[in-house]
Amino acid sequence: MKRISILGSTGSIGTQTLDIAAFHPERFRVEALAAGTNVDLLAEQANRFRPRLVSVATKELADKLTGMIPEGIRVLYGDEGVREVAAGNDADVVVSAMVGSAGCEPTLAAIDAGKAIALANKETLVAAGAVVTARARRRGVPLIPVDSEHSAIFQSLNGSRIDDVLALTLTASGGSFRDRGRDELADVTVADALKHPNWSMGAKVTIDSATMANKGLEVIEARWLFDVDYDRIRVLVHPESIIHSYVEFYDKSIIAQLGQPDMRVPIQYALTFPDRPLSPASSLDLAALGKLTFRPMDFERYPMIRLAYEAGRAGGTATAVFNAANEIAVARFLAEDIPFQRIESIVESTLAKHDVVAATDLGAIREADAWARDVAKSC
Numbered sequence: 055m056k057r058i059s060i061l062g063s064t065g066s067i068g069t070q071t072l073d074i075a076a077f078h079p080e081r082f083r084v085e086a087l088a089a090g091t092n093v094d095l096l097a098e099q100a101n102r103f104r105p106r107l108v109s110v111a112t113k114e115l116a117d118k119l120t121g122m123i124p125e126g127i128r129v130l131y132g133d134e135g136v137r138e139v140a141a142g143n144d145a146d147v148v149v150s151a152m153v154g155s156a157g158c159e160p161t162l163a164a165i166d167a168g169k170a171i172a173l174a175n176k177e178t179l180v181a182a183g184a185v186v187t188a189r190a191r192r193r194g195v196p197l198i199p200v201d202s203e204h205s206a207i208f209q210s211l212n213g214s215r216i217d218d219v220l221a222l223t224l225t226a227s228g229g230s231f232r233d234r235g236r237d238e239l240a241d242v243t244v245a246d247a248l249k250h251p252n253w254s255m256g257a258k259v260t261i262d263s264a265t266m267a268n269k270g271l272e273v274i275e276a277r278w279l280f281d282v283d284y285d286r287i288r289v290l291v292h293p294e295s296i297i298h299s300y301v302e303f304y305d306k307s308i309i310a311q312l313g314q315p316d317m318r319v320p321i322q323y324a325l326t327f328p329d330r331p332l333s334p335a336s337s338l339d340l341a342a343l344g345k346l347t348f349r350p351m352d353f354e355r356y357p358m359i360r361l362a363y364e365a366g367r368a369g370g371t372a373t374a375v376f377n378a379a380n381e382i383a384v385a386r387f388l389a390e391d392i393p394f395q396r397i398e399s400i401v402e403s404t405l406a407k408h409d410v411v412a413a414t415d416l417g418a419i420r421e422a423d424a425w426a427r428d429v430a431k432s433c
């Protein structure tokens with residue numbers, strides 16, 4: 055029986071992780087759940103899965119939650135609550151599925167406590183990839199990808215040596231506006247941007263898909279997860295999201311992972327690896343699909359992917375700044391404070407103002423993250 059703890063249990067990844075836990079009651083026991091403000095859903099989850107520990111954002115929410123769940127479940131809140139869900143319980147594996155670089159420190163706490171990490175929260179590696187991977191190595195803790203592209207690459211590598219890899223290729227759907235030119239983006243609304251063509255996901259990652267920042271974050275995530283240089287990470291537009299990503303080896307063999315766009319597949323694989331039990335996802339019928347299509351990435355159409363490669367190659371604190379500026383710009387767009395295309399210009403101008411320093415300690419990363427947020431708020 056694997057004991058799991060979920061950071062972000064009420065979100066898109068969190069709820070699908072619980073779907074998998076419910077689908078395999080003989081394999082999983084839910085130990086601890088952390089959410090932000092969705093007390094009603096967390097109460098439902100706690101009543102159903104009976105974790106030993108739950109956490110919410112504030113004391114007021116914790117007091118409300120206490121009256122809604124069975125006695126005996128510990129209720130915590132705030133940073134300490136998240137840390138306890140990450141590290142202060144008997145979970146074997148922590149599913150890191152909060153949104154944004156707020157997920158970074160709890161993930162590090164879980165690593166330090168020796169937990170295996172099922173990593174959905176890509177911002178953790180973008181902000182602090184050097185620190186997180188070094189700590190995981192030192193503690194002997196696996197970082198197992200949940201992000202669909204990275205799960206596809208992990209599955210395609212299947213233990214191969216990274217020295218045998220010619221290139222990793224991340225596929226990109228093109229997001230909500232994939233069939234529009236740049237001159238058609240001036241007046242797009244939040245509701246338009248939230249309509250992802252293939253995946254149902256949280257708001258932030260859906261906007262990131264529309265700007266292509268998501269693929270940029272994923273390029274940086276791949277650099278750290280697979281310890282591969284940026285020259286060997288490529289991106290390809292694949293509007294159907296059926297080939298989730300692939301690896302080309304030096305012998306010119308390409309190994310890909312395919313399937314319906316359903317996050318329960320990579321979530322389950324991260325939790326059952328190397329086993330592959332039945333999943334609740336539906337089968338892919340290639341004959342019914344008929345064809346798959348591809349386009350080269352257009353770096354002028356999507357400046358965020360160019361900025362991500364530039365930040366990645368600059369190294370140090372540049373990727374933390376890319377991420378933090380993007381988080382603020384996306385939040386401002388979702389609050390209807392700025393138009394869609396200002397997301398790009400805010401990230402670009404914040405990066406241009408930043409003096410990159412080494413990012414080998416958390417202090418420098420925290421400082422760069424906070425600095426970028428301030429700049430991006432006032433752009």
Ligand SMILES: NC(=O)C1=CN([C@@H]2O[C@H](COP(=O)(O)OP(=O)(O)OC[C@H]3O[C@@H](n4cnc5c(N)ncnc54)[C@H](OP(=O)(O)O)[C@@H]3O)[C@@H](O)[C@H]2O)C=CC1
Pocket residue numbers: 061062063064065066067068088089090091092093110111136150151152153154156174175176177200201202253254255256257258259317
């Ligand atoms: N959704 C997807 O299909 C995919 C997502 N990812 C990545 O996974 C991560 C999660 O994405 P997604 O599930 O879509 O996001 P959602 O916005 O759907 O969910 C975010 C979760 O984080 C919780 N949360 C927010 N703030 C806090 C906090 N301070 N303390 C504890 N919990 C908090 C939210 O709680 P509440 O709602 O209660 O406030 C919610 O449970 C992101 O990094 C995303 O890029 C990667 C691949 C696919």
Ligand SMILES: CC(=O)[C@@H](O)[C@H](O)COP(=O)(O)O
Pocket residue numbers: 201202203225226227228229253259262263264268269295317
């Ligand atoms: C499901 C998942 O992994 C998302 O990160 C997904 O990749 C978004 O799709 P695009 O970024 O390809 O639009």
Ligand SMILES: [Mn+2]
Pocket residue numbers: 201202203272
């Ligand atoms: Mn992805």
